[in-house]
Amino acid sequence: MAVMTHAEALVEAIRECMDEDPNVALVWGSLMGVGGNNEHVDHIKADFADRIFHPPISEAAIAAVATGAAMDGVRTIFPMGTASFMFRAWDQIIHEAGAAHYMSNGAVSIPVVFHVVHGLRGGGSVQHSQSPQSMLWNAPGIEIAMPSCPADAKGLMRTAIKSNNPTVFIDHQKLNKRSSEVPDGSYDIPFGVADIKREGGDVTIVAASLQVVHALEAAETLSTGGIEVEIVDLRSLVPLDEEAILASVGKTGRLLVVDEAPPLCSVASEVIATVAEKGMDLLKTPPVRVNRLPVHVPANVVLEDYVGPNTDRIIEAAKLLCH
Amino acid sequence: MDKGRLLDIFRHMMLIRRFEEAVYDFHEQKLFGGHYHLYIGQEATGAAVMASLRGEDRIFSTHRNHGHLIARGVDPKNALAEILNRADGTNGGRGGTFHLADASAGMPHTSALVGGSVPLAAGAGFAAKLQKSGGIGVSMFGDGCFEEGVVFETLNLARMWALPVIFVCENNTPGAVLKSAGGNNTSNLPEGRVIQIPEALGMECHEVDGGDAEAVDSLFADCATRVRETGQPIFIEALTERWPGNYFSFPSRVTGITQVSMAWDGSSIAGEYEDWFRNHDPVLRFARQLLDRGVANSGDVAGIDVEVTETIEAAKEFALSSPVPGTDSVYAHVLAGEG
Numbered sequence: 001m002a003v004m005t006h007a008e009a010l011v012e013a014i015r016e017c018m019d020e021d022p023n024v025a026l027v028w029g030s031l032m033g034v035g036g037n038n039e040h041v042d043h044i045k046a047d048f049a050d051r052i053f054h055p056p057i058s059e060a061a062i063a064a065v066a067t068g069a070a071m072d073g074v075r076t077i078f079p080m081g082t083a084s085f086m087f088r089a090w091d092q093i094i095h096e097a098g099a100a101h102y103m104s105n106g107a108v109s110i111p112v113v114f115h116v117v118h119g120l121r122g123g124g125s126v127q128h129s130q131s132p133q134s135m136l137w138n139a140p141g142i143e144i145a146m147p148s149c150p151a152d153a154k155g156l157m158r159t160a161i162k163s164n165n166p167t168v169f170i171d172h173q174k175l176n177k178r179s180s181e182v183p184d185g186s187y188d189i190p191f192g193v194a195d196i197k198r199e200g201g202d203v204t205i206v207a208a209s210l211q212v213v214h215a216l217e218a219a220e221t222l223s224t225g226g227i228e229v230e231i232v233d234l235r236s237l238v239p240l241d242e243e244a245i246l247a248s249v250g251k252t253g254r255l256l257v258v259d260e261a262p263p264l265c266s267v268a269s270e271v272i273a274t275v276a277e278k279g280m281d282l283l284k285t286p287p288v289r290v291n292r293l294p295v296h297v298p299a300n301v302v303l304e305d306y307v308g309p310n311t312d313r314i315i316e317a318a319k320l321l322c323h
Numbered sequence: 324m325d326k327g328r329l330l331d332i333f334r335h336m337m338l339i340r341r342f343e344e345a346v347y348d349f350h351e352q353k354l355f356g357g358h359y360h361l362y363i364g365q366e367a368t369g370a371a372v373m374a375s376l377r378g379e380d381r382i383f384s385t386h387r388n389h390g391h392l393i394a395r396g397v398d399p400k401n402a403l404a405e406i407l408n409r410a411d412g413t414n415g416g417r418g419g420t421f422h423l424a425d426a427s428a429g430m431p432h433t434s435a436l437v438g439g440s441v442p443l444a445a446g447a448g449f450a451a452k453l454q455k456s457g458g459i460g461v462s463m464f465g466d467g468c469f470e471e472g473v474v475f476e477t478l479n480l481a482r483m484w485a486l487p488v489i490f491v492c493e494n495n496t497p498g499a500v501l502k503s504a505g506g507n508n509t510s511n512l513p514e515g516r517v518i519q520i521p522e523a524l525g526m527e528c529h530e531v532d533g534g535d536a537e538a539v540d541s542l543f544a545d546c547a548t549r550v551r552e553t554g555q556p557i558f559i560e561a562l563t564e565r566w567p568g569n570y571f572s573f574p575s576r577v578t579g580i581t582q583v584s585m586a587w588d589g590s591s592i593a594g595e596y597e598d599w600f601r602n603h604d605p606v607l608r609f610a611r612q613l614l615d616r617g618v619a620n621s622g623d624v625a626g627i628d629v630e631v632t633e634t635i636e637a638a639k640e641f642a643l644s645s646p647v648p649g650t651d652s653v654y655a656h657v658l659a660g661e662g
Contacts, residue, residue, distance in 0.1 A: 054511075056470035056510075056511045057437045057438075057467055057468075057470040057471055058470045058471060058472070060472060061472065084436075085436075088436070088471070121357070122356045122357055123355065123356035123357025123358075123408075123419060124357060125357075125417075125418060125419045125421055125422055125435070126417075126418070126422065127421065127422070127434065127435045127436055127439075128357075128358075128421070128435065293653060293654075294657070295653050295654055295657050296417075296657070298408070298416065298417035298648070298652075298653055299408045299414075299416065299417055299418055299419025299420075299421075299422070300408035300409075300416050300417065300419070300647060300648060301356055301408070302647050302650070303408075303416075303417070303647075303648060303650060303652070303653050306650045306653060307653050
């Protein structure tokens with residue numbers, strides 16, 4: 001096992017897939033967002049120069065060009081940068097990439113990866129802090145991956161590239177430079193398989209992306225107070241591992257869902273609705289969601305932290321659930 | 324030649340320069356986080372454009388907005404407080420460097436999305452036409468905006484609907500020198516120039532040296548008068564030599580703190596950025612013009628610098644002492660009629 005950053009693991013997956021399959025292409029955008037995370041991509045740039053395309057600032061056109069190329073089997077990875085920018089290409093992602101397979105009665109498939117960096121990044125203000133996962137989840141035909149650690153980022157990115165569906169791969173600016181162990185060699189992590197990041201018997205926390213990191217921090221503190229948390233890292237929203245969620249809730253009887261999108265019609269809403277429909281009898285107490293507050297993201301980092309889900313709010317909510 | 328007008332433009336340019344130098348210091352001191360953009364090197368365009376605009380006009384800026392607000396007359400105190408995300412900021416601290424705006428100054432909203440403000444300015448033209456306010460819409464934007472479809476759509480619409488708008492494209496793509504030093508283009512076209520796009524739509528188009536304040540002023544004043552008379556949109560491409568500190572992902576004050584004395588005393592000019600100081604820095608260029616034309620002497624220019632530097636020092640103190648907005652404030656103004 002090697003220790004690498006989230007960004008390095010992601011690039012490793014892209015490099016492997018470009019090596020394995022000459023049909024994989026990369027749009028040269030801000031793969032890791034701004035702020036000096038792009039040094040890892042230099043060797044890809046050199047090795048696969050003929051399959052890398054430098055983009056103008058044209059999200060809508062590039063999303064649809066990648067979609068059109070996918071119809072002929074070209075697997076394009078399109079890093080769109082800050083997730084806020086993908087709204088520019090909403091039509092192309094929702095109506096073209098997400099719908100072509102259905103509209104062709106299954107004749108056409110769209111193997112394309114839209115990579116975005118979501119969430120509160122520290123001063124991103126209103127137009128650079130979006131978490132579009134729940135909006136995307138509302139659209140049929142799109143797979144959604146949300147890794148929380150380098151090892152998962154690598155395996156999930158490989159799956160995203162090989163998938164015959166359009167995938168939105170949602171990363172987080174604050175994950176890019178975090179590092180941990182990544183298994184050696186090539187491996188895929190299938191979508192729809194959640195990972196239990198921590199076992200515990202008192203309360204289930206369902207989360208994805210950076211909120212798994214926050215939940216793990218909260219769990220340490222809660223453990224010292226006698227509350228043992230089980231953390232279900234969804235890893236992908238589409239498909240959703242309902243079984244893993246229900247199994248954990250069956251074990252703990254308490255459910256807390258943490259999500260960086262605002263609460264209304266959010267990932268937390270959907271997970272709780274699923275448990276209400278399929279496991280109401282498993283719950284000892286009403287479930288709780290910890291979301292970004294239902295407001296825009298202010299530029300001030302103190303206020304940004306206040307509106308976001310964070311470790312303290314998770315701890316507070318878990319304590320309330322358990323007492 | 325209106326000496327007072329030229330001196331007023333110069334005063335605004337100098338004020339912007341000292342303002343942006345202060346912003347740079349604040350970022351270096353980690354007093355605000357995240358990405359940001361400075362207007363250094365483009366002062367001549369912003370200051371000269373604003374000189375012809377009136378209270379009923381509406382101006383829409385971009386992520387590189389600081390200079391536009393200062394040129395429009397927004398108090399540097401509130402602008403600087405906004406960059407520090409404080410309660411006395413132009414947006415109450417919730418917009419930050421990307422979104423400085425001031426409705427009371429006719430700058431109601433600043434989009435940081437590439438091309439985002441261009442149609443909003445056309446919207447101001449639409450409102451002015453409907454309400455017969457006599458005002459015009461002005462869009463200040465970069466050449467990179469031409470990569471976004473909405474900009475073409477807006478130019479087309481402005482022509483079709485005859486909207487009183489001036490589109491000011493501040494083209495700051497690097498010259499050959501910066502490109503060879505590793506600077507990226509800010510816009511990409513396979514060939515030709517961005518100005519050919521509005522030309523193809525039959526729009527009145529002009530290009531001007533964006534580093535020449537007097538040239539921008541005389542062209543823009545003429546265009547503003549005509550747009551008010553005809554109601555037809557005009558496109559201006561202001562060609563700007565990009566400030567060498569602006570070709571990294573974060574600004575870098577490679578040219579140091581501006582010394583206005585370089586305008587009349589070239590003996591201290593040397594080194595890597597000599598060409599910038601001698602030929603491109605718009606503040607120095609305009610100072611030299613004022614001296615050559617007898618509009619001002621070196622004492623006048625130095626005096627203006629002292630005056631604006633004091634203004635910025637006071638603004639810094641004000642911004643630093645302005646409180647962080649209370650956490651309850653985050654719920655205010657999600658919808659109108661609340662908060």
